[in-house]
Amino acid sequence: MNADQNQPRDSRARTPELPPARAAMTAFIDALRQRLRDFESRASLPQELEQTVRQVVADDDLPTRFTRAATSVGLEVHAGSPTDWMDVIADILRKHEAHSVVVQLDTDSPLGEHATAELGNRLTTDGFEPTTVVADETLFSADAAVTSVAAAIAETGTIVCPSGPDLARGASLLPPIHVAVVQTSQLVPDQCDYFDQLAGQAGLPANINLITGPSKTADIEGILVTGVHGPRHVHVVLVSP
Amino acid sequence: MIPARMAPHEARVSGCYAELDVVEVALFVTCLTDTFFPRVGEAVVRVLRHFGCRVEFPEGQTCCGQPAFNSGFHTEAAALARRMIPVFAPYEQVVTPSASCATMVKMHFPELLADEAGWREAAVRLAAKTYEFTTFLRERLDVDIAAHLSFDEPVTFHFPCHAREAYGPEDLHNWLAHGKPADLCVPEHNDLCCGFGGVFAVDYPEISEPMLADRLEDLVASGARLVICNEGGCTLSLAGGTHRRGLPLRFKHIAECLAESLGLMEPER
Amino acid sequence: MSTRKAFRQRVCEAVADERAVHLATWHKMEARAESMRQLRDPEAICELAARIKQHTLENLPRYLEQFVAQVERSGGCVHFAADADAARRIICDIAAAHGAKLAVKGKSMTSEEIHLNDALEAVGVRTVETDLGEFIVQIDHDRPSHIVTPIIHKDRRQIAQAMTRATGCAYTEDAEELTAIARRYLRDIFRRCELGITGVNFGVAESGTLCVCTNEGNGRMSSTRPRVHVALMGIEKLVPRLRDLPVFLKLLARSSTGQPLTVYTTLITGPKRADDPDGPEELHVVLLDNGRSELLAGEFAEVLRCIRCGACLNACPVYRNIGGHAYGSVYPGPIGSLVTPLLQGLDEHAELPRASSLCGACRVVCPVKIDIPGLLVRLRARTRRSQPLLKRVAMRAWKWMMKSPTRYRWAQWWLPRLLPDCRDGWFRGGPGPLGAWTRSRDLPIPPKQSFRKLWRERLSDER
Numbered sequence: 025m026n027a028d029q030n031q032p033r034d035s036r037a038r039t040p041e042l043p044p045a046r047a048a049m050t051a052f053i054d055a056l057r058q059r060l061r062d063f064e065s066r067a068s069l070p071q072e073l074e075q076t077v078r079q080v081v082a083d084d085d086l087p088t089r090f091t092r093a094a095t096s097v098g099l100e101v102h103a104g105s106p107t108d109w110m111d112v113i114a115d116i117l118r119k120h121e122a123h124s125v126v127v128q129l130d131t132d133s134p135l136g137e138h139a140t141a142e143l144g145n146r147l148t149t150d151g152f153e154p155t156t157v158v159a160d161e162t163l164f165s166a167d168a169a170v171t172s173v174a175a176a177i178a179e180t181g182t183i184v185c186p187s188g189p190d191l192a193r194g195a196s197l198l199p200p201i202h203v204a205v206v207q208t209s210q211l212v213p214d215q216c217d218y219f220d221q222l223a224g225q226a227g228l229p230a231n232i233n234l235i236t237g238p239s240k241t242a243d244i245e246g247i248l249v250t251g252v253h254g255p256r257h258v259h260v261v262l263v264s265p
Numbered sequence: 266m267i268p269a270r271m272a273p274h275e276a277r278v279s280g281c282y283a284e285l286d287v288v289e290v291a292l293f294v295t296c297l298t299d300t301f302f303p304r305v306g307e308a309v310v311r312v313l314r315h316f317g318c319r320v321e322f323p324e325g326q327t328c329c330g331q332p333a334f335n336s337g338f339h340t341e342a343a344a345l346a347r348r349m350i351p352v353f354a355p356y357e358q359v360v361t362p363s364a365s366c367a368t369m370v371k372m373h374f375p376e377l378l379a380d381e382a383g384w385r386e387a388a389v390r391l392a393a394k395t396y397e398f399t400t401f402l403r404e405r406l407d408v409d410i411a412a413h414l415s416f417d418e419p420v421t422f423h424f425p426c427h428a429r430e431a432y433g434p435e436d437l438h439n440w441l442a443h444g445k446p447a448d449l450c451v452p453e454h455n456d457l458c459c460g461f462g463g464v465f466a467v468d469y470p471e472i473s474e475p476m477l478a479d480r481l482e483d484l485v486a487s488g489a490r491l492v493i494c495n496e497g498g499c500t501l502s503l504a505g506g507t508h509r510r511g512l513p514l515r516f517k518h519i520a521e522c523l524a525e526s527l528g529l530m531e532p533e534r
Numbered sequence: 535m536s537t538r539k540a541f542r543q544r545v546c547e548a549v550a551d552e553r554a555v556h557l558a559t560w561h562k563m564e565a566r567a568e569s570m571r572q573l574r575d576p577e578a579i580c581e582l583a584a585r586i587k588q589h590t591l592e593n594l595p596r597y598l599e600q601f602v603a604q605v606e607r608s609g610g611c612v613h614f615a616a617d618a619d620a621a622r623r624i625i626c627d628i629a630a631a632h633g634a635k636l637a638v639k640g641k642s643m644t645s646e647e648i649h650l651n652d653a654l655e656a657v658g659v660r661t662v663e664t665d666l667g668e669f670i671v672q673i674d675h676d677r678p679s680h681i682v683t684p685i686i687h688k689d690r691r692q693i694a695q696a697m698t699r700a701t702g703c704a705y706t707e708d709a710e711e712l713t714a715i716a717r718r719y720l721r722d723i724f725r726r727c728e729l730g731i732t733g734v735n736f737g738v739a740e741s742g743t744l745c746v747c748t749n750e751g752n753g754r755m756s757s758t759r760p761r762v763h764v765a766l767m768g769i770e771k772l773v774p775r776l777r778d779l780p781v782f783l784k785l786l787a788r789s790s791t792g793q794p795l796t797v798y799t800t801l802i803t804g805p806k807r808a809d810d811p812d813g814p815e816e817l818h819v820v821l822l823d824n825g826r827s828e829l830l831a832g833e834f835a836e837v838l839r840c841i842r843c844g845a846c847l848n849a850c851p852v853y854r855n856i857g858g859h860a861y862g863s864v865y866p867g868p869i870g871s872l873v874t875p876l877l878q879g880l881d882e883h884a885e886l887p888r889a890s891s892l893c894g895a896c897r898v899v900c901p902v903k904i905d906i907p908g909l910l911v912r913l914r915a916r917t918r919r920s921q922p923l924l925k926r927v928a929m930r931a932w933k934w935m936m937k938s939p940t941r942y943r944w945a946q947w948w949l950p951r952l953l954p955d956c957r958d959g960w961f962r963g964g965p966g967p968l969g970a971w972t973r974s975r976d977l978p979i980p981p982k983q984s985f986r987k988l989w990r991e992r993l994s995d996e997r
Contacts, residue, residue: 048614048616049602049612049613049614049821052614052616052823052827053595053598053599054595055827056594056595056598056827056830057595059827059830059831060592060594060595060830060831062831063592063830063831065589065592065593066588066592067585067588067589067592068585068589069585069586069589069590069774070582070585070586070589073582073777073778073780073781076575076578076579076582077579077582077780077781077784079573079574079784093794097793097794097795097797158811158812159811160725164721164725180794180795182795182799187806187807187810187812187813188807188809188810189807189809189810190809190811191810191811192810192811192812193754193758193810193812193813194758194759194812197751197754197755197758214780215779215780215783215784216777216780218780219776219777219779219780220777222776222801223740223741223775223776223777228608228741228743228801228803229803229807229810230608230802230803230804230805230806230807230810230813231757231758231800231801231802231803231806231810231813232800232801233754233798233799233800233801234795234798234799234800234801235797235798236793236794236795236796236797236798236799237797238797239749239750239751239797239798240749240750240797241666241667241713241749241750242683242791243665243666243667243670243683243684243685244666244685244690244693244709244712244713245554245689245690245709246557246558246561247709249709249710249713251713251714251717252666252713252716252717252749252750252751252752253664253717253720253721253724253750253751253752253754253755254750254751254754254797254798255751294985294986296936296942298985299946299984299985299986300946300949300980300984300985301978301980301981302985303981303983303984303985303987303988306985306988306989307985307988307993310989310993314996322986322989322993322994324939324986325939326939327936327937327938327939327942328932328936328942330933330936332929332932333929333932333933334911335892335911335914336888336914336921336925336929337911337912337913337914337915337916337917337918337921338915338918338926338929338933339915339918341929341930341932341933344933344937345933345936345937348936348937426891426892426893426894426895427892427893427894429894429898454560456895456898457851458851458891458893458895460851460891461891462890462891462892462893463891463892464925465888465889465890465891465892466891466970466971467967467968467970467971468888468889468925468970469545469888469889470970470971470973470974471542471545471546471549472545472549472852472855472856472889473891473974474549474973474974475549475855476851476852476855476891477974477975478974479851479854479855501977501978502975504978505960505971505975505976505977505978506974506975506976508960508975508976508978509962509974509975509976
């Protein structure tokens with residue numbers, strides 16, 4: 025261990041002024057090593073996981089599997105195309121009588137870097153109040169949020185929302201209605217595929233949420249209630265080419 | 266004429282048992298069965314003989330020590346293991362009507378004596394040749410249990426938790442479901458502890474009691490009156506609870522059912 | 535009151551009362567079974583999960599080092615807490631360093647283990663539970679009774695009363711309305727809080743990622759809204775690689791509640807980046823030992839595989855009848871009967887491993903294949919000296935009697951003559967252990983002809 029381990033290597037880190045825990049940590053790990061020194065490790069780390077664990081293969085009809093899985097966990101899935109995806113979104117918002125809408129579409133998403141502006145204009149025309157400001161004032165009071173996703177998992181009907189530049193975590197959490205726009209090209213078959221992809225990434229975002237349904241609880245006498253702290257309604261617009 | 270060295274199942278099919286290749290078996294009857302359910306022991310002997318075994322009963326046997334082992338009294342349990350091993354050493358196979366006692370011998374005797382050279386090997390040898398009754402019938406004698414069972418009333422079953430190493434609730438279900446006539450009333454919960462747990466029943470009666478009540482309720486709700494239960498401890502507990510509450514349930518070991526179905530013993534009412 | 539008496543008292547109070555737990559646990563068992571059937575080979579996945587966990591535990595120093603380095607590389611800060619006291623101090627110091635007065639908590643059994651809330655309140659930090667069940671436990675000054683569904687023992691009326699008392703809202707027993715009230719109340723708190731504390735389901739060594747699995751969204755709120763996020767994690771929660779996560783994710787929610795996945799699977803790698811619009815400025819991971827390392831090289835190491843799914847509680851007939859509070863500990867149920875004595879003192883909690891019929895229902899459902907009944911027996915052997923005197927004497931007597939066929943036969947001869955025939959071949963009541971038996975059952979008087987008599991008289995000669 026280097027003496028300067030205490031200095032943050034990442035210039036974006038903010039290490040606070042606290043008593044150094046490094047010595048305690050090192051001592052503990054060394055003590056643990058001593059304790060395990062005579063213990064022969066018998067369990068090897070399994071390398072082949074996929075064969076046992078995989079549920080969905082790439083050959084499967086991913087949009088259909090995704091739709092089925094997502095619907096079964098309470099997501100509402102709507103089919104869309106490159107020409108009508110904005111109509112679909114407007115319809116969803118209208119049905120919920122939503123007015124103020126936070127729009128957060130990643131410029132890197134397959135929708136293209138102008139998608140946010142396009143959707144914003146369209147929603148304004150339709151009488152909604154869209155905003156791209158992602159701060160407490162908007163997120164806490166907005167009726168709905170529209171976001172892109174980084175991926176979607178067909179096996180479980182999961183949508184993946186990472187944090188990033190201009191991607192607030194609160195967008196998929198604070199407003200009571202969340203509309204996620206997913207391209208079929210973003211679908212991966214199984215959780216194995218998603219985590220393999222993640223493992224291959226050069227650096228992970230600070231926060232990734234795998235969202236599999238609306239916020240819910242059954243704490244009160246086992247009765248299912250949605251919209252506890254997160255959104256009550258989660259819609260997926262599944263855009264096929 | 267019967268060819269010499271005919272295998273037991275062939276003899277069974279052709280109906281000739283007189284001169285086949287006899288399987289020698291020592292009966293490990295268990296202290297509970299010996300004391301409370303001698304009829305089960307008799308049924309085991311008769312069924313084994315029917316399928317071509319010569320059955321011996323080593324008189325030196327007492328208790329396998331399971332109550333002591335489960336309670337954590339391993340010194341005492343080891344002493345009883347060391348006692349039991351020589352009693353059964355001269356025999357080729359050992360058969361017991363109790364799956365929990367079979368597990369005690371097969372899994373825990375070697376564990377208890379792991380640090381004692383000589384005893385460890387002897388325990389492993391005994392473990393290898395000890396069988397729970399239905400396992401012996403199926404695996405060593407090639408007997409299709411379901412094919413030989415017949416009932417003249419609806420039947421249900423209690424799966425004894427400690428039989429898990431020998432067979433599962435699905436096995437018990439299948440044997441009974443395919444017996445004749447197939448009138449199996451499956452309990453709502455086919456795998457639910459009766460609350461016996463050996464010393465547990467007298468150590469924690471306040472917990473054992475509601476567990477017993479749950480199990481009896483389940484069995485009564487099945488609609489059947491005859492309960493197949495292959496474990497002496499469970500039967501003691503369930504039958505005792507039944508009698509206390511005046512419930513219309515009767516308990517039999519599958520060995521008794523087989524013996525009765527094969528005409529080897531008079532049905533007990 | 536001795537621990538033995540205290541335990542029995544809690545049990546007696548509980549048994550009278552636990553229909554809610556009965557229904558809920560059966561329901562969860564069915565949901566779990568249904569959900570596991572959807573997997574192609576659930577047993578094989580459980581074997582994999584068990585092996586990955588076992589391997590990680592056996593190589594923990596290496597993975598800890600990797601994890602710590604990665605968390606720091608991503609901008610987080612790692613603290614080591616040898617025991618509960620150290621953990622409380624570290625977290626209170628972090629709160630003090632930031633002048634935090636309002637903290638929110640996502641559900642964390644580890645935080646209950648170290649009694650964190652009391653420590654924070656004592657230094658002036660108001661600590662609000664945000665998981666709905668834990669929130670209700672908090673406002674009702676109660677204790678959780680299940681590691682996944684903390685208010686499994688409460689009915690709507692009790693919850694409604696607590697809610698009105700704590701928030702001043704209009705009385706309602708409607709689950710939707712109660713939830714909406716809690717949501718509004720807690721949303722305001724989420725806006726203002728300065729410190730967020732969560733647990734961690736899995737810590738990934740290769741990337742320093744924390745995986746937090748929740749359903750309500752409060753875990754996300756607690757790790758996103760405040761400036762400072764403290765993640766409290768037992769050292770045994772590590773897994774080696776990101777691709778190990780799906781093995782556990784495919785089992786955790788199914789085992790807990792029958793869902794394929796929890797609603798939110800949150801992967802946290804460091805505090806917010808400079809250009810993230812929201813998220814905590816600081817991430818502090820507090821690694822907790824508190825007795826776990828003692829178990830690592832010993833015969834009880836496999837209890838550390840536990841992923842806190844709660845399946846064993848739902849399967850256990852003892853838990854079903856006595857509920858969670860009777861265990862007198864943060865971790866109830868079968869796993870609690872092991873973990874509590876092992877981490878918090880064998881003598882004080884010697885009753886717990888004994889209060890089991892060893893039925894094995896827990897082992898059948900455990901997704902990481904912990905041999906709970908086998909370990910309970912070992913723990914009983916370890917605490918043999920604290921067994922009641924009567925029991926120790928009785929076991930010795932049993933051994934003495936069973937060592938000799940003569941004495942055995944003699945006992946057999948005596949037994950039917952000792953037990954007076956109260957009713958047609960059945961015995962109804964007696965002292966000591968017999969009385970414990972006859973509380974709820976009769977005992978059949980043994981037949982005069984035991985099997986061995988029968989053998990001698992009839993069977994041995996027949997062929």
